[in-house]
Amino acid sequence: MTVLWNFRPCRGILNHKAKETGNRQAGMIHYKDLIIDTEEQRVYRQGEQVHITQTEYRLLMVLLNGAGRVYSRAELLHRVWDVTAPIQTRTVDIHIARLRQKLGLQGEIRSVMRKGYSLKRR
Numbered sequence: 726m727t728v729l730w731n732f733r734p735c736r737g738i739l740n741h742k743a744k745e746t747g748n749r750q751a752g753m754i755h756y757k758d759l760i761i762d763t764e765e766q767r768v769y770r771q772g773e774q775v776h777i778t779q780t781e782y783r784l785l786m787v788l789l790n791g792a793g794r795v796y797s798r799a800e801l802l803h804r805v806w807d808v809t810a811p812i813q814t815r816t817v818d819i820h821i822a823r824l825r826q827k828l829g830l831q832g833e834i835r836s837v838m839r840k841g842y843s844l845k846r847r
Contacts, residue, residue, distance in 0.1 A: 728778070756789060756847060759828060768828065774829050780805060784820050788834065788844035797841040 752764035753819045764829040766782055768775045777785070781807045802808040806816070821842055825831045828847065833845045 754789060756792075757830075757833065761785070761789070770828055777824070777827055781820055781824055781827070784817075785824060785828070788842070792844045793846040795837045795840050795843040801841065 726821065753763060754761040754763060758771050761767075762769070762825055763786075766779075768782070768785070784801065787804050796804075798802055798814075800812065801810075801817045802814070805820075821834055821836075830844075835845065837843055837845050
């Protein structure tokens with residue numbers, strides 16, 4: 726079976742403002758020590774820009790928009806990578822690990838055994 730990956734940007738995710746994740750200003754989302762500039766699609770931690778990929782950015786936005794909600798790997802694959810076929814992959818796990826490391830979210834993005842991932846509410 727061949728799986729085709731579609732990496733086009735999820736505009737709805739990128740443009741949607743996060744709910745209940747912290748203070749919001751025009752085009753800015755504040756979460757813990759992060760500032761996410763949704764217009765420029767840039768992330769700042771403690772005032773310094775953190776370089777993350779477009780895929781990591783989309784994943785972060787999905788988690789921010791559903792803070793407190795548990796997302797299954799399949800749902801994250803669909804929302805971030807637009808993959809709808811049932812496949813076994815560690816892609817989500819690897820990208821979650823990278824977000825935790827780059828943004829210092831080790832205690833904020835939690836793994837829910839046999840369910841998926843969740844970002845703690847502010």
